[in-house]
Amino acid sequence: xxxxxxxxxxxxxxxxxxxxxxxxxxxxxxxxxxxxxxxxxxxxxxxxxxxxxxxxxxxxxxxxxxxxxxxxxxxxxxxxxxxxxxxxxxxxxxxxxxxxxxxxxxxxxxxxxxxxxxxxxxxxxxxxxxxxxxxxxxxxxxxxxxxxxxxxxxxxxxxxxxxxxxxxxxxxxxxxxxxxxxxxxxxxxxxxxxxxxxxxxxxxxxxxxxxxxxxxxxxxxxxxxxxxxxxxxxxxxxxxxxxxxxxxxxxxxxxxxxxxxxxxxxxxxxxxxxxxxxxxxxxxxxxxxxxxxxxxxxxxxxxxxxxxxxxxxxxxxxxxxxxxxxxxxxxxxxxxxxxxxxxxxxxxxxxxxxxxxxxxxxxxxxxxxxxxxxxxxxxxxxxxxxxxxxxxxxxxxxxxxxxxxxxxxxxxx
Numbered sequence: 001x002x003x004x005x006x007x008x009x010x011x012x013x014x015x016x017x018x019x020x021x022x023x024x025x026x027x028x029x030x031x032x033x034x035x036x037x038x039x040x041x042x043x044x045x046x047x048x049x050x051x052x053x054x055x056x057x058x059x060x061x062x063x064x065x066x067x068x069x070x071x072x073x074x075x076x077x078x079x080x081x082x083x084x085x086x087x088x089x090x091x092x093x094x095x096x097x098x099x100x101x102x103x104x105x106x107x108x109x110x111x112x113x114x115x116x117x118x119x120x121x122x123x124x125x126x127x128x129x130x131x132x133x134x135x136x137x138x139x140x141x142x143x144x145x146x147x148x149x150x151x152x153x154x155x156x157x158x159x160x161x162x163x164x165x166x167x168x169x170x171x172x173x174x175x176x177x178x179x180x181x182x183x184x185x186x187x188x189x190x191x192x193x194x195x196x197x198x199x200x201x202x203x204x205x206x207x208x209x210x211x212x213x214x215x216x217x218x219x220x221x222x223x224x225x226x227x228x229x230x231x232x233x234x235x236x237x238x239x240x241x242x243x244x245x246x247x248x249x250x251x252x253x254x255x256x257x258x259x260x261x262x263x264x265x266x267x268x269x270x271x272x273x274x275x276x277x278x279x280x281x282x283x284x285x286x287x288x289x290x291x292x293x294x295x296x297x298x299x300x301x302x303x304x305x306x307x308x309x310x311x312x313x314x315x316x317x318x319x320x321x322x323x324x325x326x327x328x329x330x331x332x333x334x335x336x337x338x339x340x341x342x343x344x345x346x347x348x349x350x351x352x353x354x355x356x357x358x359x360x361x362x363x364x365x366x367x368x369x370x371x372x373x374x375x376x377x378x379x380x381x382x383x384x385x386x387x388x389x390x391x392x393x394x395x396x397x398x399x400x401x402x403x404x405x406x407x408x409x410x411x412x413x
Contacts, residue, residue: 005071012050012078019047019086026088026273029236037274040089047086054079055105062108080109080118083125092274095314096132103129120149124162131169134316134353139169160189160198164205172317174356176209176393183209200229200238207245211252212357214396220249240269240278247285256292263289277318280309284322291329299329320349320358327365331372339369360389364401371408380408 019040026036040047057075083090083102090099107122127142147162167182183206190198207222223245230238247262267282269275284306290299303326310319323346330339343366350359367382383405390398 015050023086136169160186
């Protein structure tokens with residue numbers, strides 16, 4: 001006679017297949033992406049309940065060393081592949097913290113089963129989830145473990161991916177030259193094995209690092225190559241990412257209308273894919289553009305929407321990025337007290353997640369606000385924090401920042 005556990009495992013198998021099929025439909029594109037997301041939403045409660053039951057069984061087996069019967073074996077196998085079966089949908093529908101919970105129990109199952117391929121995938125995806133939370137050092141730990149396993153099993157493609165992600169986490173810590181060395185390793189491996197998607201990702205990351213250190217033209221070149229490859233292989237996610245990055249270069253150049261066109265094209269693609277993360281980044285970047293066009297009401301409207309998406313998805317890195325632009329908007333509007341309150345909140349988050357570049361940008365904006373209201377000593381403190389960061393990464397703007405500090409100090413003498 002079938003037991004209650006037999007019923008649970010059948011339930012879990014059924015909804016894993018539903019999740020896997022919807023994920024395949026999402027990857028296939030061609031109008032199926034929104035359908036796939038809606039299918040996930042319809043079955044959300046069942047998908048989550050199946051995963052919770054699998055987690056309970058696996059934790060019991062691994063942590064309590066219970067005897068493994070047929071249902072337990074099936075639960076281990078299923079729990080191991082559950083996050084991968086719906087990888088794209090899960091990344092769009094679960095918060096970073098929820099993904100960590102799913103991936104940690106999947107890692108337990110994978111290590112118990114001694115499955116090296118899935119072990120390195122779970123380790124790497126845990127790194128990504130921690131990166132989104134701004135926990136960069138935890139992210140590096142998991143990426144390094146994933147890279148080590150990938151190297152041991154001669155999985156060159158994923159070895160390159162995890163090397164690139166290690167670089168990404170170091171960049172978030174403000175260590176851009178160290179990040180570039182990892183990106184170049186990823187790019188070399190991707191070209192060696194003909195991994196065009198990996199090549200595009202490496203180029204995008206290199207562009208970000210060059211932009212962060214003021215090498216705008218090198219950044220633009222890398223982004224254009226990324227965009228060309230993404231379109232060639234039909235990678236819409238990669239295309240939207242490249243469009244976003246090229247728009248950011250246009251912002252740096254002061255070409256706000258061109259930046260706006262790139263961000264709007266990025267947002268169209270993101271919405272067609274149901275990619276709220278990238279949609280939020282595009283909204284926040286558009287807000288920055290509207291500030292440059294002196295349209296502060298539209299800027300604030302886009303920022304409110306972007307911050308809401310970041311908080312709903314639990315992405316602390318995106319949240320602080322949008323808040324930092326909001327500080328600028330308040331400054332331009334002359335709402336200095338609101339700008340100070342927003343800036344202090346944003347700066348606390350930036351420090352918490354160890355985002356040195358965002359902390360520096362926010363410090364500069366706060367310095368400008370305090371300068372406007374006549375508190376020169378406070379302004380100097382914030383300008384100095386920004387200048388210290390720029391000097392640490394040899395940014396070309398450091399000289400101008402130092403000159404401004406010297407001018408202000410002379411006013412106090």
